[in-house]
Amino acid sequence: MNIDNWMPVFVILSSLVPAIIIFLLNERQNILRTIINMSAAFIKIALVGMMTWGVFHERNYIMHFPVVPGIEIIFRADALAMFFLILSAGLWLLTTAYAVGYLEGSPNRRRFFGFFSLCVTSTMGISLAGNLFTFFIFYEMLTLTTYPLVVHRGTQKSLEAGSTYLRYTLSGGAVLLIGIVWLHVQTGTLEFTQGGYLNHAAGGHAVTLTIIFALLIIGLAVKTAIIPLHGWLPAAMVAPAPVSALLHAVAVVKAGAFGIVRVVNNVYGVEFAATLGVTMPLAFVASATIIYGSFKALFQDDLKKRLAYSTISQVSYIVLGVAIAGPLSTIGGITHIVHQGIMKITLFFCAGVLAETLGIHRISEMRGVGRRLPMTMAAFTIAALGMIGVPPTVGFITKWYLGIGAIDAGQTWVLAVLGMSTLLNAAYFLPIINSAWFIKQSGDWPEEKKRGRFFETDPWLLFPVLIIACFTILAGILAGEFFSPLEWAKLITEREYR
């Protein structure tokens, strides 16, 4: 038995087993639950770290389980998988810590943390999936495990949001399933291959392959929240803040975007997809989503809703970068998987701190909040500037690579999209920053709770925010170092175009 091949399984088990233990624990065993949760998160990071080192040195981690004659569950760690894996493992740790603070004293915490761990397990499975079959299994598992989190509060509004969420994602899953099965019948294989495995497919299938591509992308676009399939995302805002953070930064929308990257790069192959003529429409839809999301965000007063529309816009950068079909823009798109993740999770964490500490939910209530919560709002400001694309934050790196990638591929119209999006981003983020720091507080906070004695708020909430905000700057400043997301994205792309 080769221990390397079992590593992906261990990574998945490192959150699956805790989930089962948590469900078996008593609702009141809070401390034990937190200990199990946190240590599992650390173990996972250690495992992922070991694997990252291995993948960098081109070691193989691959595991096969036959399921049905001709179909296998395959786990494999390649560079792209590791990219998503590091993001999920890292943010799982921070989000768990944050959620412990956020949910203190509230009911049903066992159910919450149990499904939370299952949700991360699904993300792990999605990143490590070695073929579309495995990918689909975990993709659907993600839908099922996030549903209880979305409806966690059990209020009428959250139940309705949950139903909307299911309607969208299950229908998307059904379309995706048809696409995958059809592809399997057409080609006899579903295994992800560097550079795609359809590039040598015989001609004549072109129409069929185009239809299958459309089915796959439509199925994935629901979770990615590409217009017009984005309707569930703003509704799902009623979920508790750690859930929104996870949904927007790692789990759901990222799973969709990651799937699109896989389909374009490792199933169809960038070049073959371009010759089929399917990448251009995808780039157009992504661009439309970028503009539409930013535009809608302008008019939201609810902070989480504004962030939600911002997510719709930002996630499509990933899709756009991949769809432009050039190496530089691919780097930009892939690196945004991590960049968007760390920026967006900071913003949602801050929104959660505002709601939990001062009862603030609306932007109009945020006047002068910078004085009361300086560290939180500093983190918020950094992440917001990153979203706009101000150097030296990570957001700038993404936009830079998307821009030069577009020029490189001869798609100069993309620059206009980027420019317009940047302006809109500035238009909906700068007023928040302005009113938080430079306008005086008027009246009392909506609902001030005493959280935390030594700091401005509960340290379980504050420290995750500060840590992750540091990454927004560090990953930007150190983008040239070999361990940065950018360099890793370059490595992925290099192996892709090799």
Added chain:
Amino acid sequence: MQEIITTAPWGALMVVIPLAAAAASYLFPWRSALMAASAIAFPAAFYSLALLARDVWVSGAVRYRIGGWGSPLGIDLFADGLSILMLFMTIVVVMAASIYSSFYFSGDVERKRSFWPLWMFLWAGLNGVFLSGDVFNLYVTLEVMVIASVALISLKGGREALLSGMRYFLVSVLGSLSYLMGVAMLYGSYGILDIGALGRTIGPDPAAQIAIVLIVTGLLAKTALFPLHFWLPKAHASAPVPVSAALSALVVKAPFYIILRLWTDVFSHDIISHAGLMLGVLGSVAIIWGGVMALRQTRLKMLVAYSTVSQIGYLFLFFPMAGSSDAFLGCVYQALSHGLAKASMFLAAGNLIKALGSDLIEDLRGLRQRLNISTFAFGLAGISLMGLPPGAGFIAKWQLLKASIETGQWWWAIIIVAGGLLAAGYLFPVLRNIISQSQDPVECAKVPFGMEAAAIVLAVLSLVLGIAAAVPLSLFRTALL
């Protein structure tokens, strides 16, 4: 297909053990005696099944002649991979439901007394169907099963249970008559009852065609395929909970098993050209109709029962694609996964109803954090019924989808997917009501742990079968090729 004639009586034991248990529970109806009887019967049956499975694994199919007489005079028992899977599903469901029943009927001396003999009798009948090698034997065992079921449905007493039991009985008798006439015609034309021998001699003459129509129609009424499903929801919903589980999971599968067996082994394609397509269409209508009706139910057990109407439809998608081995695997796996998941769901629903003292879906809102295990079981079983991974139903639907695209009959794919979404549509509101916060939670009755455990074990098994599908499916590689 290679088959060997064996002298090892493992198959016969599978029928004898339940019959002995039935007799024992009739003669000694005390709790300790019942416990002792099941402590012997279930392990013994498992052991026999394991040895039978080993023989089938080695040789593909086995035949056992009771009393040393061969057909056409004697009784032949026959088993292949399909029989083994059905027997396995039966023993698992019967065992879980037995554990459930031991709590469900406790304190109800009179019903308990009639329940156990009938229950074991039902098990014997089911095993008999799955082991029969000739068409007349199938008739006899099917009747044993039906009589036991009708008695069990009516056990609950009350007008509704008696009425729906009676209705089921009438439909079943008519179905049996139709089946028996078909068998008589076949016997008149060919003088053979053995399935294997019939398959080799039957030809495309009118008598055979009429016989087949009679046989299949009779069985369709018993398996409750649309539009002959009208008796099912009430009968399944008004029976005692463990009986509902067995009816939905096992009893409707028995007549289907006979259709499937005859279709693959006896009826060749030139005898029945468009019948496959027709069954497929009826199956599709059943999927949609059952799903839509389930959406409209306000009572939990009726919802679960209508879901059975819908899920049975999937089984019939095999017939228009009968040439594809993927379709065969998908169909059999659907039978298996639905068996485990539906039994689990009925048991879980029974627990929820017992706790609430009401079977209205709306009232589930009042349930507060008492029945986590049953809720989980309901959810896990639901995953399998919706055809989502990692449930066993996902593997079934994957195979059926693949078959429909392979054979170019893509329209079935749309039905399969739509049926899955409908299932999500009627199952999630139940879960949603459980999660939702109610202003006035009601006082819940206690549910014994054994009743919850029975439900969750079946649900987990339906997931395990989804992940470890390779093992059961490999039984067919020897059986089919």
